[in-house]
Each structure stands twice: as C-alpha cells, then as structure tokens.
Amino acid sequence: MKIPKGKLISIGGSEDKGTGMDPAFIQKEHLNFFEFGILKRILSEMKGVNSVVEVITSASQIPEEVGENYIQSFGKLGCKNVGVIHIKSREDALKPEYLERIKKADGVMFTGGNQLRLSAIFGGTEFLKIISTRYEDEDFVIAGTSAGAMAMSNTMIYHGSSTHALLKGEVKITTGLAFIKDVIIDSHFVTRGRFGRLSQAVASNPGCIGIGLGEDTGVVIKEGNKMEAIGSGLILIFDGHNIRHSNIADLNDGEPISIENLIVHVLAKGNFYYLDERKFYAGVKETEVK
Numbered sequence: 001m002k003i004p005k006g007k008l009i010s011i012g013g014s015e016d017k018g019t020g021m022d023p024a025f026i027q028k029e030h031l032n033f034f035e036f037g038i039l040k041r042i043l044s045e046m047k048g049v050n051s052v053v054e055v056i057t058s059a060s061q062i063p064e065e066v067g068e069n070y071i072q073s074f075g076k077l078g079c080k081n082v083g084v085i086h087i088k089s090r091e092d093a094l095k096p097e098y099l100e101r102i103k104k105a106d107g108v109m110f111t112g113g114n115q116l117r118l119s120a121i122f123g124g125t126e127f128l129k130i131i132s133t134r135y136e137d138e139d140f141v142i143a144g145t146s147a148g149a150m151a152m153s154n155t156m157i158y159h160g161s162s163t164h165a166l167l168k169g170e171v172k173i174t175t176g177l178a179f180i181k182d183v184i185i186d187s188h189f190v191t192r193g194r195f196g197r198l199s200q201a202v203a204s205n206p207g208c209i210g211i212g213l214g215e216d217t218g219v220v221i222k223e224g225n226k227m228e229a230i231g232s233g234l235i236l237i238f239d240g241h242n243i244r245h246s247n248i249a250d251l252n253d254g255e256p257i258s259i260e261n262l263i264v265h266v267l268a269k270g271n272f273y274y275l276d277e278r279k280f281y282a283g284v285k286e287t288e289v290k
Contacts, residue, residue: 004135005135005138006142008135010143011038011146012214013213013215042109042141048079053081053106054084054107055071055108056111057086059110098127102131109144110143110151111146111147115148118147150187153180155173160200161197168252168257183210184211185211185213188214189213191215203240203259209239209278210240214231219235225276228272229269229273244260246258267280
C-alpha cells in the first residue's frame with residue numbers, strides 16, 4: 001500500500017483560536033494557546049507563517065462567519081495567506097477557480113458543522129481527487145476540526161446520540177472522504193460523552209481503530225500511520241481487533257449491545273500511537289519510536 005507523503009491533522013472541535021491573547025478573556029476550558037496551539041502546529045507542518053492555507057467551510061451553516069474567524073485566527077499567528085472557499089453544492093465544487101486554488105495551497109482546513117455535507121458535496125468530485133492526490137504525493141497538509149475531522153476517514157459516523165449509543169441501530173455510519181482507511185474518528189468526545197457511540201461503531205467495524213478526540217485536542221498523522229497527540233485535552237483510542245464477544249450482529253434495532261475485550265488507550269499531548277502496529281508510546285519523541 002502506498003505511503004502518503006502528506007499529513008493529516010484531526011481536531012476534536014473548539015480549538016483555541018487565540019482568545020487567550022486578550023487579557024480580558026478568562027480562559028476556563030483551554031490551556032494557553034501558544035503553548036498548546038493547534039493552529040500554530042498546523043502552520044508549522046506546512047511552511048510556517050508563509051503558508052498558503054485554504055479554509056473550506058462546506059460543513060458549516062454559517063460559512064462566512066466561520067471563514068472570517070479563521071482568517072483572523074491565523075492572522076494573529078502571522079499568517080496572512082489565508083483564503084476561504086465557500087462550496088455549498090456539488091456544482092460549486094466544479095468551479096475552475098476553486099480547483100486552481102487548492103492546487104496552489106500548502107494545505108486545507110475543513111471547518112466544523114455537518115460531516116454528511118462534506119461527503120455528499122465532495123464525494124467523487126475532481127476537487128476531492130486533487131486534494132487526495134496531493135496528500136498522497138506531496139508534503140500537503142489536510143486539517144479538519146469537528147465534522148472536518150470526522151469526515152477524513154473512509155468509515156464515518158454521521159449520526160448517533162450519546163444517550164442511546166449502546167442500543168443497536170442508534171449510530172449511523174457512511175463513507176467519508178477516505179483520506180485514511182481503517183479508522184473511525186469522533187469529535188467533541190469527552191464533553192459530549194461519546195464513549196458508547198464510538199464503541200458501537202468499532203464493534204460494527206472491528207478492523208477499524210476508533211479515535212475519540214477531546215475538544216482543543218487533536219492528532220497529527222504522518223505516513224498514514226504515526227499518530228501524535230497534540231492540544232490541551234485527551235484522546236481515546238478504541239482497538240476492536242481482539243474483541244472476543246460481540247452480540248451486535250444478532251440483535252434487533254433498539255436492543256443493548258455487549259462487547260468483550262474492547263481495548264482502550266488514553267493519550268495526552270506528546271503521546272504517540274502507531275495505527276498499523278496498534279501500539280501506544282508514551283513520553284518519547286517520534287524519532288525514538290521503533
């Protein structure tokens with residue numbers, strides 16, 4: 001299988017966008033932006049403040065407001081080459097000017113919103129093909145937050161309440177943008193209590209690794225395998241490869257699921273997890289991981 005040359009940066013949502021720089025702002029939920037700043041890390045994985053970044057707002061219901069927010073946030077870090085692409089339909093995704101812009105960018109940022117909009121708008125388009133090819137063949141960065149993170153994998157959760165998530169049929173899955181295979185990404189994981197939701201998704205697809213991203217927290221994935229935890233919160237990894245018992249295939253919709261031997265890891269900033277080997281590494285630099 002071809003090893004991608006690009007990088008994926010998946011963020012769990014509510015990433016700190018520099019509000020901590022305002023002395024009047026009392027930071028209750030997130031740690032210092034410049035110490036843990038995810039947006040700063042996105043730029044460092046591109047070309048620093050000289051990066052050309054295209055923000056794709058298709059998942060959002062308030063795209064203009066969201067796009068302006070990112071322009072200001074990246075601007076606070078010194079990056080002025082930030083464009084916003086408001087693609088609201090499959091017809092928009094065909095526009096030549098948008099295709100040319102992503103051909104020239106150092107990376108893209110998919111915003112939050114509704115991940116089903118991303119798969120429905122971009123699936124099978126030339127726009128998606130260009131991004132995918134650049135990720136595979138070049139040092140190109142694909143970042144996404146919330147819905148933008150969840151849509152990165154080929155297996156994507158698009159619906160499921162936290163309250164009833166361990167009842168069969170409550171979690172809905174479809175095909176995502178497929179930048180990476182054999183993972184399932186969930187966002188706002190800790191705040192919204194999505195443990196059951198990701199458990200059902202992995203029990204239904206035990207060949208996948210589940211990645212539960214806390215808010216203001218993310219992962220940098222290199223070579224389609226080497227995953228580093230970044231940000232101020234926690235990441236939960238669900239490994240279903242060694243599940244011994246699961247009754248999900250035999251249940252009717254609405255009945256409770258039982259799962260034996262679902263392996264869970266918890267990562268914080270600086271921890272690594274290698275997806276292919278399904279191994280956790282704590283307190284080491286990437287170059288030291290064997």
